[in-house]
Amino acid sequence: MNRKLRMGMVGGGRDAFIGAVHRMAALMDGRIELVCGAFSRTRQKSRESGRDLFLASDRVYGTYREMLRKEARLPDGQRMDFVSIVTPNNMHYPVAMAALDAGFHVVCDKPMTTSMDEAVNLARKVKRSGLLFCLTHNYTGYPMVREARALVAHGRIGAVRRVVVEYPQGWLATRLEASGQKQAAWRTDPKRAGDTCCMGDIGSHCANLAEYIAGQRISAVCAALHTFVKGRLLDDDASALLRFDGGATGVLWASQIAVGEENGLNIRVYGEEGSLAWRQEEPNTLHALWPDRPAERRRTAMPGPGKEAAAATRLPAGHPEGYVEAFANIYDAFAGDLAKRLEDKPAHEAADYPSVQDGLRGMAFLDAVLTSARQKEKWVELKTE
């Protein structure tokens, strides 16, 4: 297709964090352009954001509904191709539903919705619409996460026996939300975040990453949620024992009160014939441990990693790729699919970006965690759609 893909954005105004990331990720590969947006809840702020982004003023909208309506009426050569939803959690569902209704493909931040019911509805809607839906579980975009998944899938570490996945952060160790910090405010607000803060915001990445790499599905959880900061309404510390459908055991924990921790997502996967360890803060390295030979340090663009990692790698060895590049890999996979769709070519069979089904899995996990945390019995099984 001999043109860039056209993206519209909902959310992501001046104070936002994740909106800026989506834009860098979408733009850096030169395949997508930002053509319009409804960036804020006030028209004025949305306009200011649009100006920062050099958008034409008639493509900056006051509400997502206005955007969907007006964009739908634009001619083929101008109309946006897809909507990127980068709002707080509670808006993911209504915007996504409306965008699909208006005939637009969707990229949506995670967690997909704030309830299991919404998730089920959205999954049905996506299916019926025939439109593309991409959930930005961005950590699966890292080359060495792809490598880890491939090593497991190709049997290189044998049957997976144990998974340990962690996500320590320290930024909510005090009541930051009381200071007016926006990121903290919405995440700790049940109305905007849903029924969980810590497990929903970061524990959901753990669950997604564990299933993505281990190739087994979490079948049951035994969870404990805790709120350490006084006055906070949602969990800021979360732990769970895990059972996987392939026989693995696991531990998952996430915490936002782990003082001094940054964004410490990490995973270890132990198989019968080898083990893998990956840390998001040093993402270009995958440690592989073996029973009969020295531990390996697998690195992007060096000998060792396979084609899955190579496809997600932009630079020669030793040129660090980071968070934005991983995020861009999700966008790039989606863009590839979308380009084919717009050309009426068959989509890539297994384009590697998280789907609405992954979002549904995530909601089932959170649902089970919340149930488990409230009950006296140990184990709660995950609902399967």
Added chain:
Amino acid sequence: MNRKLRMGMVGGGRDAFIGAVHRMAALMDGRIELVCGAFSRTRQKSRESGRDLFLASDRVYGTYREMLRKEARLPDGQRMDFVSIVTPNNMHYPVAMAALDAGFHVVCDKPMTTSMDEAVNLARKVKRSGLLFCLTHNYTGYPMVREARALVAHGRIGAVRRVVVEYPQGWLATRLEASGQKQAAWRTDPKRAGDTCCMGDIGSHCANLAEYIAGQRISAVCAALHTFVKGRLLDDDASALLRFDGGATGVLWASQIAVGEENGLNIRVYGEEGSLAWRQEEPNTLHALWPDRPAERRRTAMPGPGKEAAAATRLPAGHPEGYVEAFANIYDAFAGDLAKRLEDKPAHEAADYPSVQDGLRGMAFLDAVLTSARQKEKWVELKTE
């Protein structure tokens, strides 16, 4: 006291691992000498071990009972001062009880006994005897573990909120015990190891280390034990959610099927005002994380660590001290106490070596874990003596 302290040893013959460690640890500081031993279950093997160790042949015994009986009759200037028990778990209790009965002070490997009942009896016996008892939870001998404990105790990281302690090993990922390897054979044998392999052998170190550093006691556990290797009778993989009596939450896991892992004991302690992280495989470093300034790398013999760490450090900065030196710190603290006792001086108020009470705590932890692992409810509270 102007002589070396005289040690006798039970266990620790030619094939043993931990006996050799005890000897190096006892000898390296030049304060203790090995004078006698009952090293093996056969008299012949015991003699061979004695010869390797340059012992006089009349001080090498065929059984621990013979050793206790004959040593007790020797004159003051020759008789051993204390017994070091380095046998498989099931012999800790009978040997310790007999040694105390014979009037000898005791150093004993961990876990202290194979049941809670034995532990209670032994604790009573120690109390009644007035003799010294040292349990070699050796990891508390590392300078940076002492530093971590001191930082918590002095309020430097505020109230502890969360503890994560892990102990991955990979050496039992296959059925090594079937090969005749002695270390594997007794640890996986319920008759010699007790009711747990993984949690007892290494999980017990986790619990001890967590309480030692965090300064809170584990009050309840929710545990899952698993046996991955077919034909094995005891657990080789263990996980637990923890509650502490000071309000902290925690996760503890240990595994012996974590392929490629060596002896990966590590702990992270998160407080309201700071966090600590320590890994046994890089023991001279303690990472301290702060909410308002850069993370620190605290190192033995460098500026930063306090007097507790300094007292456990032999060498200038950058000269790595290891496992044997940490073990020797336990022996050295015990030797200091014993020397005072032999001179009828008051013992050091807080000699830093694990006591019979620590052994009792360890057995209460294992007891609760075993109960929890068998039941459907989540939490089991630890029995307190």
Added chain:
Amino acid sequence: MNRKLRMGMVGGGRDAFIGAVHRMAALMDGRIELVCGAFSRTRQKSRESGRDLFLASDRVYGTYREMLRKEARLPDGQRMDFVSIVTPNNMHYPVAMAALDAGFHVVCDKPMTTSMDEAVNLARKVKRSGLLFCLTHNYTGYPMVREARALVAHGRIGAVRRVVVEYPQGWLATRLEASGQKQAAWRTDPKRAGDTCCMGDIGSHCANLAEYIAGQRISAVCAALHTFVKGRLLDDDASALLRFDGGATGVLWASQIAVGEENGLNIRVYGEEGSLAWRQEEPNTLHALWPDRPAERRRTAMPGPGKEAAAATRLPAGHPEGYVEAFANIYDAFAGDLAKRLEDKPAHEAADYPSVQDGLRGMAFLDAVLTSARQKEKWVELKTE
């Protein structure tokens, strides 16, 4: 300025590495757009590259001369604002001179030229033209390099005494150029690379980084160049003792035959009151060592680093930023200056991107190294312009 800046590119066709980096770096912040290019030495290849990049076919040129001539004639609202030169070394000089003659601002890859004479001429031309010139010594774009420079400049580590800067790579350990690999071919070809391969290609980054951080200038070198791979005409291994004009001593080495090394640029700067260590492959961390307190791990977006680092940081703590982001910081600083120039506002006094003077310093360093390597006396002083 309410529009994106318009970039034209010379070089950077389909097989190129650094051209793609320049494009990602220029595009990711949404402030620059690529409008035209002369991407290859053949018109056909240039066209293919232009199509890959979704450029209008009339803005894709067969030669840089054609591009400069035709772009200069375009109306204000269409004409490119600046040229980005991403060719092999030998073309930097002629393209830059022609671009300045045609009135275009210039971004140029390093090393700036292939001789000292060219460098002097180019510096004069830039000065006379009044146009902006940016040399992409990209490693100075990393936030923690900025932090290191700031710590030194603010006196935080006292007078700098010693600098050790290294750049090991392994990719030229065999005669890769004989295989037709383009990157290897031009770098080892005296006609395209100049008189040095290893020192010119990567040692020049070392010298630039050392001066940038240490705030002292290299005053003399004692160098040894070596060619290990048979049949290769230029150095693939280079070492130098350094003297700095502020009294520091130093060691600089670079090697392309260091098997298994990736892109291991790293620097340690030792001052009277503190020391700094930074590794390009783990770029978001700066280690700071102190005489009287524990070593610090300074991290982007965490407490500690100052405003210089913050200004170069896009993401919250723990979200790794990499090579492209650092490169983009150079482009962003240049874009800021250029936007002001186009609005006739005074330029930022100290926009932080490498200048033509830095390029001149680099050539003086290489000139001294080449002289030293050929002579029997130890030291050669650097020519100052």
Added chain:
Amino acid sequence: MNRKLRMGMVGGGRDAFIGAVHRMAALMDGRIELVCGAFSRTRQKSRESGRDLFLASDRVYGTYREMLRKEARLPDGQRMDFVSIVTPNNMHYPVAMAALDAGFHVVCDKPMTTSMDEAVNLARKVKRSGLLFCLTHNYTGYPMVREARALVAHGRIGAVRRVVVEYPQGWLATRLEASGQKQAAWRTDPKRAGDTCCMGDIGSHCANLAEYIAGQRISAVCAALHTFVKGRLLDDDASALLRFDGGATGVLWASQIAVGEENGLNIRVYGEEGSLAWRQEEPNTLHALWPDRPAERRRTAMPGPGKEAAAATRLPAGHPEGYVEAFANIYDAFAGDLAKRLEDKPAHEAADYPSVQDGLRGMAFLDAVLTSARQKEKWVELKTE
């Protein structure tokens, strides 16, 4: 031989560092006992040290001459077997010569002497005497140093091309010797240390380690010595370019003013087919890098390392061994040789402890460095005996 070997010590009184290390190293394996000593320059201090060490008072001497004379007269079953010399550098030579004259085997700390002439004399004396001589270049006692040497010797990394060896320390960044600190006082005093402080004290370890691992000999040096701390008479910062007799190039530097560095000896060896990296502060790991597969982390007691490393390893994997254990490996190798000698058995052909020839190499290296540092020409060749 069915008794412990009997060691006498010269130097190593209460304030000493290295004497205590020698004792721990000698004692920990239970094969050597300390029987006598002349620990200090005053009889009173020597006695106090002897008491600390539980020695019989008649075996504690006021001078080394007295010790040699009186020990020589003791009967076979009591007389010491060898002397361990742990004094400041200037006393190594006279004590070693006298000990050999008195018929005692010798263990001597490094550097062996304070001049090339002394070194040559001592080497001749050792040869003529037929007695054993061990120089404690202790870093060669580390298991992973043995592994590195073995990998090179067995051709696993191909021909060695490049060696980089460093030894940064920070403890002499200020004029510590003025405070009366004894370790600093003698090392910076030309009368006791010889003509070099930094290069002699720690640079000599670099040279020894480089030759030990690389299997090539340093053939020429180009050196720069520097004294940063005012009032100091000897070098505290030293750098050298190296040439090896097997064609390798190298860089060696050592510094005692590298603020915040501890005891940072480290080495990288680059061969045609692989590379090795080892850091003394993390001694149980050897990094091996390969051109065609992922980098390896070779670890003591894990699969990978060969029999040379295994022979120097006491503990299972993941149980850190440190500086004392490496030092003890030197003593243990010497003890093995000595025991055979005392039993009139043929000595082990290649007992792995540094010899008087290694000491001679070290002095030739220091001699060349001092010459180079004073002259204007680049290169000085090492004298070979």
